[in-house]
Amino acid sequence: xxxxxxxxxxxxxxxxxxxxxxxxxxxxxxxxxxxxxxxxxxxxxxxxxxxxxxxxxxxxxxxxxxxxxxxxxxxxxxxxxxxxxxxxxxxxxxxxxxxxxxxxxxxxxxxxxxxxxxxxxxxxxxxxxxxxxxxxxxxxxxxxxxxxxxxxxxxxxxxxxxxxxxxxxxxxxxxxxxxxxxxxxxxxxxxxxxxxxxxxxxxxxxxxxxxxxxxxxxxxxxxxxxxxxxxxxxxxxxxxxxxxxxxxxxxxxxxxxxxxxxxxxxxxxxxxxxxxxxxxxxxxxxxxxxxxxxxxxxxxxxxxxxxxxxxxxxxxxxxxxxxxxxxxxxxxxxxxxxxxxxxxxxxxxxxxxxxxxxxxxxxxxxxxxxxxxxxxxxxxxxxxxxxxxxxxxxxxxxxxxxxxxxxxxxxxxxxxxxxxxxxxxxxxxxxxxxxxxxxxxxxxxxxxxxxxxxxxxxxxxxxxxxxxxxxxxxxxxxxxxxxxxxxxxxxxxxxxxxxxxxxx
Amino acid sequence: xxxxxxxxxxxxxxxxxxxxxxxxxxxxxxxxxxxxxxxxxxxxxxxxxxxxxxxxxxxxxxxxxxxxxxxxxxxxxxxxxxxxxxxxxxxxxxxxxxxxxxxxxxxxxxxxxxxxxxxxxxxxxxxxxxxxxxxxxxxxxxxxxxxxxxxx
Ligand SMILES: Cc1cc2nc3c(=O)[nH]c(=O)nc-3n(C[C@H](O)[C@H](O)[C@H](O)COP(=O)(O)OP(=O)(O)OC[C@H]3O[C@@H](n4cnc5c(N)ncnc54)[C@H](O)[C@@H]3O)c2cc1C
Ligand code: SF4
Numbered sequence: 001x002x003x004x005x006x007x008x009x010x011x012x013x014x015x016x017x018x019x020x021x022x023x024x025x026x027x028x029x030x031x032x033x034x035x036x037x038x039x040x041x042x043x044x045x046x047x048x049x050x051x052x053x054x055x056x057x058x059x060x061x062x063x064x065x066x067x068x069x070x071x072x073x074x075x076x077x078x079x080x081x082x083x084x085x086x087x088x089x090x091x092x093x094x095x096x097x098x099x100x101x102x103x104x105x106x107x108x109x110x111x112x113x114x115x116x117x118x119x120x121x122x123x124x125x126x127x128x129x130x131x132x133x134x135x136x137x138x139x140x141x142x143x144x145x146x147x148x149x150x151x152x153x154x155x156x157x158x159x160x161x162x163x164x165x166x167x168x169x170x171x172x173x174x175x176x177x178x179x180x181x182x183x184x185x186x187x188x189x190x191x192x193x194x195x196x197x198x199x200x201x202x203x204x205x206x207x208x209x210x211x212x213x214x215x216x217x218x219x220x221x222x223x224x225x226x227x228x229x230x231x232x233x234x235x236x237x238x239x240x241x242x243x244x245x246x247x248x249x250x251x252x253x254x255x256x257x258x259x260x261x262x263x264x265x266x267x268x269x270x271x272x273x274x275x276x277x278x279x280x281x282x283x284x285x286x287x288x289x290x291x292x293x294x295x296x297x298x299x300x301x302x303x304x305x306x307x308x309x310x311x312x313x314x315x316x317x318x319x320x321x322x323x324x325x326x327x328x329x330x331x332x333x334x335x336x337x338x339x340x341x342x343x344x345x346x347x348x349x350x351x352x353x354x355x356x357x358x359x360x361x362x363x364x365x366x367x368x369x370x371x372x373x374x375x376x377x378x379x380x381x382x383x384x385x386x387x388x389x390x391x392x393x394x395x396x397x398x399x400x401x402x403x404x405x406x407x408x409x410x411x412x413x414x415x416x417x418x419x420x421x422x423x424x425x426x427x428x429x430x431x432x433x434x435x436x437x438x439x440x441x442x443x444x445x446x447x448x449x450x451x452x453x454x455x456x457x458x459x460x461x462x463x464x465x466x467x468x469x470x471x472x473x474x475x476x477x478x479x480x481x482x483x484x485x486x487x488x489x490x491x492x493x494x495x496x497x498x499x500x501x502x503x504x
Numbered sequence: 505x506x507x508x509x510x511x512x513x514x515x516x517x518x519x520x521x522x523x524x525x526x527x528x529x530x531x532x533x534x535x536x537x538x539x540x541x542x543x544x545x546x547x548x549x550x551x552x553x554x555x556x557x558x559x560x561x562x563x564x565x566x567x568x569x570x571x572x573x574x575x576x577x578x579x580x581x582x583x584x585x586x587x588x589x590x591x592x593x594x595x596x597x598x599x600x601x602x603x604x605x606x607x608x609x610x611x612x613x614x615x616x617x618x619x620x621x622x623x624x625x626x627x628x629x630x631x632x633x634x635x636x637x638x639x640x641x642x643x644x645x646x647x648x649x650x651x652x653x654x655x656x
Binding site for chain 2 (some may be wrong): 054170325332412
């Protein structure tokens with residue numbers, strides 16, 4: 001049994017399969033775990049909810065990206081005081097297909113924190129070795145000078161003028177970025193190394209198989225042992241349910257369906273753990289637009305090319321550039337009618353730079369009474385909101401230092417634009433999250449790892465406490481925030497867990 | 505006796521979806537006021553808006569479409585709050601409707617702001633994809649999204 005099986009309608013026979021390992025989800029964690037097991041000689045079946053889209057299938061518009069690539073059109077929002085979007089992908093390759101491929105090593109203090117607060121040691125050496133492999137195999141490179149684009153260059157200029165620490169052009173899993181600014185729709189130029197282009201085809205080449213359009217309903221147990229998964233195919237366009245599938249796992253099931261879907265899947269599978277769905281964390285982020293006299297054309301150049309990690313510990317922020325397509329600016333800029341169109345007419349002259357808060361606030365993931373979607377309860381506490389606001393001030397200052405004549409803060413109740421002398425307005429901005437437009441794209445927790453089965457869901461090898469043959473290998477096991485972009489950490493963790501499994 | 509069609513159809517999710525074409529009109533008329541032609545820039549109602557709204561309705565999950573319809577209802581039913589005229593937005597003069605559009609989008613009430621934000625989302629996508637708009641920003645016209653995937 002190898003190759004690829006896509007959607008099967010209700011009129012077709014149920015699909016039954018068997019493999020040594022069944023991996024649920026094909027994103028950062030799932031693909032890294034699958035290829036590691038396949039390289040160890042195992043037969044691996046990857047079961048992925050989304051469709052398999054090759055670069056020729058990738059959408060061009062933001063509309064197409066939401067329809068074809070995002071989980072539920074990107075319409076998941078937090079439940080709390082403010083409704084902030086929780087953005088993830090649903091496609092073969094997971095969120096690596098629509099992300100910016102920024103690659104940052106797991107900081108040392110994170111390993112220390114995991115050991116001190118969660119009793120999870122022994123991972124550092126293995127994970128750093130895995131990160132060496134990942135960087136080599138996924139061609140990690142600094143955004144090349146010819147594809148930096150004006151927005152990234154200006155961000156560097158502003159940061160240097162202000163002496164912002166650890167200001168740098170990003171390192172990304174990209175081989176020769178052509179600067180098309182299309183990372184969030186999938187890289188049609190085949191430069192970005194999303195997992196659908198490498199680890200997933202390699203898993204098939206090593207005798208594995210991929211089921212796409214195949215959302216897993218639940219993990220099947222015999223006693224406490226996980227022995228497979230079951231679900232029903234789902235059509236990628238109509239969302240109609242197809243025939244049933246079931247894949248038996250001879251050795252283990254690896255769940256890597258993301259920080260929101262993995263806890264949900266384990267709940268649906270009947271697992272009861274006090275910590276399941278708890279300790280959900282994120283790096284909520286927002287962008288400020290600088291208005292410049294000369295055109296910036298932020299959609300030319302690497303989608304994200306500049307960052308500063310120098311504020312990671314104090315106050316707990318990451319700063320970075322991000323280009324936003326014209327189609328999404330229409331809802332992002334304030335107002336309506338002729339005033340909105342006048343504001344939009346400035347599009348060529350604006351650059352968006354962002355902050356992501358290393359938030360300490362915790363939320364939860366639970367089952368909805370009305371649908372099979374996760375409910376994400378989450379809001380920032382006062383300390384995190386203060387950090388959020390500090391980040392906005394840092395970005396505004398950076399824009400002015402780079403030559404912006406005004407900044408659009410995007411805070412309800414504040415002036416639409418502020419000048420260099422109005423920074424006080426931002427410094428004193430209200431801390432009510434409902435005033436801000438933010439998104440959550442770096443997610444953690446829900447199946448956190450730890451030694452203590454009362455406060456965690458998996459152990460330091462990703463094994464679900466109280467079960468055998470069941471491992472979680474994605475963002476959901478991370479018990480802390482990171483303060484840096486998470487893909488590198490998630491992939492290294494998944495590889496480490498998979499190596500451990502294969503060696504047993 | 506001829507059977508009367510049900511007022512709703514089941515979507516692929518098995519969820520009732522209102523079939524009423526007035527919903528499309530409600531959304532498209534709100535979007536046309538929110539994104540009007542201004543200066544050299546065309547507005548969102550530049551030829552393909554009806555087709556866009558119909559497609560958006562067909563392709564989005566029902567909950568998102570419901571959010572957009574709610575946004576359009578809020579938009580049309582609130583001129584009393586913004587321009588102090590007890591008429592729906594679609595009956596206002598163009599100048600008053602324009603004033604209403606700007607004021608309601610910046611409402612002090614979060615739920616109203618969110619409702620208009622959800623409504624602006626498809627509006628911005630339709631407007632920003634229009635080749636005539638893109639030309640003004642030196643952006644190439646967008647090819648059609650393939651909407652394809654591996655089937656074997
Ligand atoms: C817009 C955006 C930009 C980002 N940019 C960066 C960046 O530049 N660098 C970085 O480090 N991080 C970035 N991130 C974050 C990073 O991409 C994610 O943290 C990472 O991909 C998460 O890995 P994962 O394996 O946990 O989940 P995912 O990569 O999301 O994969 C989960 C997969 O599981 C599938 N799935 C879910 N439920 C089921 C089910 N029931 N059955 C079968 N399959 C299922 C999903 O369809 C999905 O394909 C970004 C995120 C976003 C949204
Ligand atoms: S900027 Fe363009 S070429 Fe570079 S990685 Fe992103 S999509 Fe690919």
